[in-house]
Structure formats: structure tokens, C-alpha cells
Amino acid sequence: MARSLITLVLFFTAALSYTYTYTVFATPMPCNEVARMISPCASYLAGRSTMPYRLCCGGMTVLNRTAVTPSDKMTMCNCLKGVANHFPTVDFSRAALLPSLCGVSVNVTITPSMDCNR
DSSP states (O other): OHHHHHHHHHHHHHHHHHHHHHHHHTOOOOHHHHHHHHGGGHHHHTTSSSSOOHHHHHHHHHHHHHOOSHHHHHHHHHHHHHHHTTOTTOOHHHHHHHHHHTTOOOSSOOOTTOOTTO
């Protein structure tokens, strides 16, 4: 588990170099990039840390700024929903708190059954 967490953090670091491109050209971020941006949140979401790490909140902020149009938001939501299925240890009550802990405003409760069409 620690090895996969280290791998996810390394992917996040690589993802930061792509963030500028997605923000400038306003293109939807691919799901694998979404996964990389939230990977630093894994420890918090699994209950192994009491608060999300700075990198986690940084990724949440970038994702929130990147999803501008309703189409972007729906794509991002579907990506997050798909990514959540690959993290079996996610505590969804913690996931629901994550945006507010990171100072990010979203209009959806993060659950495996969230409706991305709203």
C-alpha cells in the first residue's frame, strides 16, 4: 500500500507540469490527470491522516479551477466517480468533507452514487 501511495504522489508531481496547459487552453482534463491530481488525498480519504495534505488541497483547487463549463464539470464528476471505485478504502464521509477542508466550493456531495448530470 505504501508503494502505491508513493507512486501516486510521483504521478501527482508530474501532473503539476501539465496543469498550466489545461488551464490556459481550457480543454477538459483527461481522467488519468484527474486521478493524479487527487492522489495526494488518498491518505486522508482512507483515514490514515486527520487532515488533507497541502498537495491534496492544491490538487482539489486546480481541479475546481479547471472545470469551468457545465460539460467540464460533468466530465470531472464522472472521472472522480470512476476513480473512487479504484480506491476501496475511501471513507465517503471524509470525501464529502474534503472540499470544505480545502476551501473549495462544489455543488455536489462526493459519493459513489453521485449524479453527475446535475
